[in-house]
Amino acid sequence: MALTLYGIPNCDTVKKARRWLDAAGIPYAFHDFRKDGLDPGKLQGWIDALGWEKLLNRSGTTFRKLSDEQKAGLGAGSAKALMLDQPAMIKRPVVETAGDVSVGFSADEWQQRFA
Template identity: 25%
Template sequence: MKLFFEYPNCTTCKRAKKFLKENGIEFKEISLKDKTPTKAQIKAVQGSMGIKRLFNTSGKTYRDLNLKENFENLSVDEAIKLLANDGSLVKRPVLIDEENKIFLIGFKEKDWNVLLKK
C-alpha cells in the first residue's frame, strides 16, 4: 500500500491527491498533523534523496528552530528525529511505496509519473 502524507488544506497536496485518483493509484491518506513518517521510513526516503530535501525549509517551525543557519551542524540522526517528531518540518506531500522502493517528496507531475509504470 502506498502511504500519502499530507496536510489536508495544502494546495500542492490536493493536486498530488487528484493526480493519484485520476490515475487509479490506491493510497492511504495520512495527515502530517496526526502522524509523521517513522524514523525507518525517513531513513529510506533520505537515502534516495538526501536529508535536507525532506525539510519544509519555508515553514515557520524551520525558521523558529533557526535551521537555515544551523542545519550543517545537525547529524543525520538528529535531523531524522526532528522530522519524525514534528510534521510541520516535513516537506509535503510525501508518498512512500516501500514495496516498489518509490519515495516522492513535494509534487511534480513528471516525477510522479514513475507511479504509472508500476
C-alpha cells in the same frame, strides 16, 4: 501498485497531489503525519534513500521559526530529530511505492512515473 502518500491534509501541495491521483484513478492510502504519527524507522529509510537535506522543508514557517543556532547546527541527527518532533518540517508529499520513495509533487513527473 500499492501507493502510500504521506503528508498533512491541509498542505496545498498534498491537496494537489491527492487531486491528481484521484483524477488519474490511481488508488492510494493517505497517511497523515500529525494524526497517524511517524515511525522513526520509516523516516530513517527515507533519509537513507533521499538524504535528509532533500526531506527537510527549509521554506516552511516551522523551519523559519527555528533559532539561528538550530539552523546553523543542522546535521543528519538533528534534522531527523526535528522532523520527528515536528513532522510539518518534512517536505511533502512523500510517496512510497513498491521499493521506491520520492518527495514533492510534479504533475509531469507523476504522469511519466504512474501512467
